[in-house]
Amino acid sequence: MKGNVVLKESAINGTGVFAATVLKKGQPILKIDDSRVVTAESPLREADGEFECHCDYLAAGKVVLLQAPERHINHSCDPNTFVKTIHGVRYVFALYDIPMGAEITYDYCINGFGDVMWECNCGSERGSALATFVFRNVLGFPVWTLGFVLAARVPALPWFNSAAITALGWLIITAGATIILVALATIRWKALGPTTHDTLVNQGIYRHVRDPIHAGTLLEFIGIGLILPTPAVGLACVIGIFWIIAQTWLEEIDLLRRLPNYRDYMNAVPRFLPRFRKK
Secondary structure, eight states, rough: OOOGGEEEOSSSEEEEEEEEBBOOTTTTEEEEOOEEEEEESSOOGGGGOOOOOGGOOOOOEEEOOOOGGGGGOOOOOOOOSEEEEETEEEEEEEEEOOOTEEEEEEOOOGGTTTTTOOOOOOOTTTTTHHHHHIIIHHHHHHHHHHHHHHHSSSSSOOSSHHHHHHHHHHHHHHHHHHHHHHHHHHGGGGOOOOOOOOOOHHHHHHHGGSSSHHHHHHHHHHHHHHHHHOOOHHHHHHHHHHHHHHHHHHHHHHHHHHHHHHHHHHSSSSSSSSSOOOO
């Protein structure tokens, strides 16, 4: 079972435990060795590398010294594992699907003891799902839509008036909407916001472009600019295009940090436009 994990330097603290393979939700990852019980008769031996920071405090005042590798599991406010006791033996289980290379964490506070306070360095994404939802779905799209409606109501002569260009605009909008719907059908709830238990999606339309939702949105902006070719609407569309590019760039910085294999995916798959020829 210990072959499921490896020890490496952690961005959270010191040495961490990392998935050596893909771990499925509910899978037992480690069996915790509670054989070293710390008592008054058998205290910690710091000369032998036994330190209080590696102790776990169990029911009825029992104190055990955790062994490697489980002693190196770091804390997270949004953990990807949990501990469950089965027939008196404790196991670490995957709370979600965990990609290979991701750090294994659990919440120290669930089994907190006394007045101990843990300094948290996990950089948890727990609030980032809400932040993404607010900045993108509450402030982003609605604010741009309001700006677009106001821009469309500004009286102005269009730059051009062509039925063919208008038809092209509607065709581009339809294409963009189709791409967005296909992408949403692929990732489903993951579109709402990031979490620490996300896994890489590289099937379906995501085999060809990394961000089809934003690619489709860019097409929507271009189509709107062709249907309503006024200076105010054009400005709104240009602002929308820059906003989508910036949003994509920020999201990929986050994905590189949360998904260990995202960099390889990023190098293999283009961002908005599919490759028509293989490298």
